[in-house]
Amino acid sequence: MSFKNKADAIREVSRKNLHWSNLQIKQEVKRKHGLIVSSSAIINVIGSHKKRLGMASYSVNLVDQAKRFLNLVGDYDQARNLLALAETARV
16 A cells, blocks of 8 residues: 555554554554654654553444544544534533
8 A cells, every 4th residue: 555644654554553552653654664753743643542542442333433424524624623513512
C-alpha cells in the first residue's frame, strides 16, 4: 500500500494494534514503510497511549457504528462537529 504521508502509515500500523506503545508503533512504521516518526506525531494522529488503551477496549460493534457514521457524513471534520453539537445538546 502506498502512503501519502507519515500519518497514513501511523494509522495503518496502529489500526489493529491500538494497545501498542509509541515505541512499538515507531519501530513497525520504520520496518514496514521505511519512515521515521516521532512520538508527538503518533499522539497527534491517534492519541496518547493511555487514550488508545481505552479505545482498544471498545466493542467491535461500536467501532462499526462509528465507521457507518463517518461514511454517512462523508467527512471527519463534519462528523466531529456534529458530535460536538450532540454533546452540547445532551447536557
